[in-house]
Amino acid sequence: MFVIMVYDVEVKRVNKVLKTGRKFLHWVQNSVLEGDISPAKLEKLRTELKHIINEEKDSVIFYTFRTTRYSSREIMGIQKGGEECIL
């Protein structure tokens, strides 16, 4: 399945969330990751994130698509993320 993950977490947890997300998905932009992932792996990602985020302060959204990838991804302005940038 294809997944887009968008997170909005407190600064002190950003690195941990990003690092965990990148174990399963590709980093697209500051707070966005995407990729093809199995349901089992997605569950694993969710579980790991649950231990990292503060569910009363942080927010993580998963968009999941069963069959299709997007038709297009267009970036206006600069590309802030990307696989070529290693933190």
Added chain:
Amino acid sequence: MFVIMVYDVEVKRVNKVLKTGRKFLHWVQNSVLEGDISPAKLEKLRTELKHIINEEKDSVIFYTFRTTRYSSREIMGIQKGGEECIL
């Protein structure tokens, strides 16, 4: 077409970008909007944003899907946006 818009812009331009996005899409989370929109409207949104953002500093991503909406949208933690919250 179904569109997910994710923005990462400087604080001073956040309100303008969000306000413009909300003319065409629904606000989901701090920096995420989504909705069904015609190609013409999407073009209009793009044009308006081009006049607002600084393309050397800001970043806006549009994911467009021709036929499908997502299968699911799951939010972990708090829901930071939403149509019920008016800025």
